[in-house]
Amino acid sequence: MLKLFIGNKAYSSWSMRGWLAVRQSGLPFEEIVVPLYDEAWDRRREGDEFAPSSGKVPILWDGDVVVWDSLAIVEFLADRVGRELFWPADEAARAMARSMAAEMHSGFANLRREHTMNIRRRYPPQPLTPGVAADVGRIYELWAQARARFGGDGPFLFGAFGAADIMFAPVATRLVTYSIPVPRFAASYLEALFAHHFVQDWIAGAQAEDWVIEKFEMAAPAG
16 A cells, blocks of 8 residues: 655645645555654654655655655656646647646745745735735736646646646645635635545644644735
């Protein structure tokens, strides 16, 4: 059976991506939640199970095979169970979905830094800093293009729930946490995303946690 190590569900955006990917695969797995930054964190991350990723989560073990980094986990699982569960069949749609997933993986630094994930909180709206406003605008632009070109009759970015939705899911939680204005088309997409049973299960797990990390409990700076 697969074994997935993840961080706190309330805070760990990369863990959310890895966990959603494993759920999407349909493969049975054991979930091990590792509280981030507690008194045992430094010692725990030096254990053999974290050595390949230098102590980072998520990390997925399949027997002696190990995969870390959320996007790598997506690709590993797609190879195992069939790429159609993660990526669109249409070549142009697949190219765009991969590009969007990669851009989410490597970009949007201002949004990541100033609006850390915290599923359990709701902050009143604040003016966005210019960097965050640019990141949010780019996200909405990508979502609009994907929905217009390849959404079809489905409610997700490329019609059916897949890798692109998995990669953007933690961003969606940030929009809610920080009360960031959402255009109408994006609100419809967010409604579908939050209604997905995998996402609902993750949020329920986050709400049930009792760990608190103070540095992730602060409202974002105003623009």
